Amino acid sequence: MPQRSMIESSHQTWKVNAAMAALVLAGIGAVVSFAGPRQARLGADLVLFCSGFMSMGFVRSVRCPKCRKSLGWWAFRHSRLDRWREDLESLTSCPLCGFRDADVP
Numbered sequence: 001m002p003q004r005s006m007i008e009s010s011h012q013t014w015k016v017n018a019a020m021a022a023l024v025l026a027g028i029g030a031v032v033s034f035a036g037p038r039q040a041r042l043g044a045d046l047v048l049f050c051s052g053f054m055s056m057g058f059v060r061s062v063r064c065p066k067c068r069k070s071l072g073w074w075a076f077r078h079s080r081l082d083r084w085r086e087d088l089e090s091l092t093s094c095p096l097c098g099f100r101d102a103d104v105p
Helices: 013-035 038-060 071-078 084-089
Strands: none
Touching (some): 013 038, 071 084
16 A cells, blocks of 8 residues: 555644645746736735745745755755755655654554
8 A cells, every 4th residue: 555645644634735836826926017007016916925935935834744954844844945845745754853753553
């Protein structure tokens, strides 16, 4: 039987999905800010700024259940920019303390 990822088994997948949704929102804000009508640019800048911070907050909130270190931040720093999400979602143990979710009865 394939082993579930630590993020999935600790019910933190929603945080990764929320971070990705915030990144999409930031992308839309960036496009409107640079190419949209002049009246919409201030609002788009605000959306870009807030959703960027929200995204990083959700990424940093994905934590190891044992050592409480941020796995999202670890993946973001140690993976290629186009692979951090896949690397994060495929973790079966904590790269910082070695904890495996299967260790919990």
